[in-house]
Amino acid sequence: xxxxxxxxxxxxxxxxxxxxxxxxxxxxxxxxxxxxxxxxxxxxxxxxxxxxxxxxxxxxxxxxxxxxxxxxxxxxxxxxxxxxxxxxxxxxxxxxxxxxxxxxxxxxxxxxxxxxxxxxxxxxxxxxxxxxxxxxxxxxxxxxxxxxxxxxxxxxxxxxxxxxxxxxxxxxxxxxxxxxxxxxxxxxxxxxxxxxxxxxxxxxxxxxxxxxxxxxxxxxxxxxxxxxxxxxxxxxxxxxxxxxxxxxxxxxxxxxxxxxxxxxxxxxxxxxxxxxxxxxxxxxxxxxxxxxxxxxxxxxxxxxxxxxxxxxxxxxxxxxxxxxxxxxxxxxxxxxxxxxxxxxxxxxxxxxxxxxxxxxxxxxxxxxxxxxxxxxxxxxxxxxxxxxxxxxxxxxxxxxxxxxxxxxxxxxxxx
Amino acid sequence: xxxxxxxxxxxxxxxxxxxxxxxxxxxxxxxxxxxxxxxxxxxxxxxxxxxxxxxxxxxxxxxxxxxxxxxxxxxxxxxxxxxxxxxxxxxxxxxxxxxxxxxxxxxxxxxxxxxxxxxxxxxxxxxxxxxxxxxxxxxxxxxxxxxxxxxxxxxxxxxxxxxxxxxxxxxxxxxxxxxxxxxxxxxxxxxxxxxxxxxxxxxxxxxxxxxxxxxxxxxxxxxxxxxxxxxxxxxxxxxxxxxxxxxxxxxxxxxxxxxxxxxxxxxxxxxxxxxxxxxxxxxxxxxxxxxxxxxxxxxxxxxxxxxxxxxxxxxxxxxxxxxx
Numbered sequence: 001x002x003x004x005x006x007x008x009x010x011x012x013x014x015x016x017x018x019x020x021x022x023x024x025x026x027x028x029x030x031x032x033x034x035x036x037x038x039x040x041x042x043x044x045x046x047x048x049x050x051x052x053x054x055x056x057x058x059x060x061x062x063x064x065x066x067x068x069x070x071x072x073x074x075x076x077x078x079x080x081x082x083x084x085x086x087x088x089x090x091x092x093x094x095x096x097x098x099x100x101x102x103x104x105x106x107x108x109x110x111x112x113x114x115x116x117x118x119x120x121x122x123x124x125x126x127x128x129x130x131x132x133x134x135x136x137x138x139x140x141x142x143x144x145x146x147x148x149x150x151x152x153x154x155x156x157x158x159x160x161x162x163x164x165x166x167x168x169x170x171x172x173x174x175x176x177x178x179x180x181x182x183x184x185x186x187x188x189x190x191x192x193x194x195x196x197x198x199x200x201x202x203x204x205x206x207x208x209x210x211x212x213x214x215x216x217x218x219x220x221x222x223x224x225x226x227x228x229x230x231x232x233x234x235x236x237x238x239x240x241x242x243x244x245x246x247x248x249x250x251x252x253x254x255x256x257x258x259x260x261x262x263x264x265x266x267x268x269x270x271x272x273x274x275x276x277x278x279x280x281x282x283x284x285x286x287x288x289x290x291x292x293x294x295x296x297x298x299x300x301x302x303x304x305x306x307x308x309x310x311x312x313x314x315x316x317x318x319x320x321x322x323x324x325x326x327x328x329x330x331x332x333x334x335x336x337x338x339x340x341x342x343x344x345x346x347x348x349x350x351x352x353x354x355x356x357x358x359x360x361x362x363x364x365x366x367x368x369x370x371x372x373x374x375x376x377x378x379x380x381x382x383x384x385x386x387x388x389x390x391x392x393x394x395x396x397x398x399x400x401x402x403x404x405x406x407x408x409x410x411x412x413x414x415x
Numbered sequence: 416x417x418x419x420x421x422x423x424x425x426x427x428x429x430x431x432x433x434x435x436x437x438x439x440x441x442x443x444x445x446x447x448x449x450x451x452x453x454x455x456x457x458x459x460x461x462x463x464x465x466x467x468x469x470x471x472x473x474x475x476x477x478x479x480x481x482x483x484x485x486x487x488x489x490x491x492x493x494x495x496x497x498x499x500x501x502x503x504x505x506x507x508x509x510x511x512x513x514x515x516x517x518x519x520x521x522x523x524x525x526x527x528x529x530x531x532x533x534x535x536x537x538x539x540x541x542x543x544x545x546x547x548x549x550x551x552x553x554x555x556x557x558x559x560x561x562x563x564x565x566x567x568x569x570x571x572x573x574x575x576x577x578x579x580x581x582x583x584x585x586x587x588x589x590x591x592x593x594x595x596x597x598x599x600x601x602x603x604x605x606x607x608x609x610x611x612x613x614x615x616x617x618x619x620x621x622x623x624x625x626x627x628x629x630x631x632x633x634x635x636x637x638x639x640x641x642x643x644x645x646x647x648x649x650x651x652x653x654x655x656x657x658x659x660x661x662x663x664x665x666x667x668x669x670x671x672x673x674x675x676x677x678x679x680x681x682x683x684x685x686x687x688x689x690x691x692x693x694x695x696x697x698x699x700x701x702x703x704x705x706x707x708x709x710x711x712x713x714x715x716x717x718x719x720x721x722x723x724x725x726x727x728x729x730x731x732x733x734x735x736x737x738x739x
Contacts, residue, residue: 083553083574086573086574087553087571087573087574087575087576087592090552090574090576090590091590300554300572300596303530303531303554303572307531307553332575332595336592355595355615355616356595356615357573357575357595357596357615361666362644363615363616399642399644400642400644401644
């Protein structure tokens, strides 16, 4: 048909029908002609709810250079909605974001119900694991899907996984594997592990151990740093620390890299340059595996960095990025399928066709067995990206990205 | 009278002589070095390196063939290189972060995709004025202009769309969803089709530009033995005889050879690392590729469909233009 049309222009019937159509358009107008993809359909709305929690007042970054943020995560969701609508205006799809930020001691389910009352058909979660699990267990959620854009817990991707839960933030295991691959590339395979006294740090230590085993590293020693809360300005980084840290690590057997587990940023920032032996510091501080960092500008990332900064008036954090990815996943799926129906969107999101541009050099997509977004992980210093994992040479029959995080065969997630 | 004609012919012949004798030159923008490498088409060696503004990427020859326009993104400008002296003779401001440029064959207009502003700028490079700005989707990148100058297609990377712009009205009249992160647009020489490559989607969408303005076919790539994620479609070159289409496949380090009529992928040719953009030479016997990571240009023999030479250039070569 098209081949014929190409040779002959339009035949009589075609020309007449085109003329007729034109007349109708002129007479009736064609709402959305300029906006919808020439099809004139009414715009369909998809409402997303961002469910977050107020910042823990006790948690401030140790370095005074890092800003204290009260809108982490939600800004990423807002920009994602704005990006989706830029294409949506041409496709007759409109994204709407409703938000609920719950107080530290507040009721997270109340926040969820608020979002549902405002029409949220999908939820983006900026919650920690415990609160997220409460949301997943709440009857009011019904069959809405939740995107976890904050909790790194491996359990949520394995034994505690949920068929209605998707993860755009990497698991601790993915971050640990990304670092372990880079350290293997460097042949720094004797680690000394220093960890904090929080539950999160103990979970991260487990992930480091698994990653070390997987990529052939030797953890020669593990030692807990006995952190006690103090104001970040009380210790300038040298008063007592300069003498304490060398003594703390002095007894360590020979190691090549000091790996820190301090997710709350209580003490890890003190460690670089203070070790007894001249050794690099990596982990939650120093050389860090992370989903996003301001120093990353490759593969078009500079565009997202600038767009976010103009939008939010500050730099994009990994939490903002995870929320943005969640919203963009939905935008990509609704645009491709031309539908906002939940089943259609999810089928597409989990299919081989789904390829989202995440400014990380490789397309990102969802693992069908635990709904984790497979994504490259930056390995970065404070001011410059050192590498991006997966490292070259780590092969995988499905995707090199599946060399980061628990693989299908070892996952205990059963939907 | 006769004498005048004879004189005219003689002058004409003299004027033509250097043109005939001149070998082809290939220009390559080096994104990291802030230079343009000049390769001699005979010796296949770099004969000159031109200093330009910061972060040179897309290039296009001016319509009279005397100047090369180079988008220098970090300077927010277009540098104009005199092809006689091989020096930047003037610089035209071009809005935030100009990446891809195309030039109108009739009017003194430059079309510039401004990634940060979600617009395509139209610049009169003679008057040095901004003619207009055409709103498109998020992160406009690829630009293609139809041979008759009627259509401009702009791709938006985040919206994954091809925006078909009527150049009389200077507005986008059709919007088509293509593969994820569309990078480049090339019209077939008869103007009947536009080929739109998508980096993340790893596809080329063929747009019908005569009748429906819809996607009539999507070409997919499956390079044996290469991770699927590394296959990313970027640069496109189409032979004028309608025989071959060539598509640069990014970090898979391959150029796909496609039958322009059946859209069948005929072959994958190995190139340098992260092959990005492509250009055919004047008689279309050779295809030049820029290889960003290995910092070289691969020369492909079009008849034999094989790489015959690799030429080291600057760091992160991006665009390539052959002076006819």
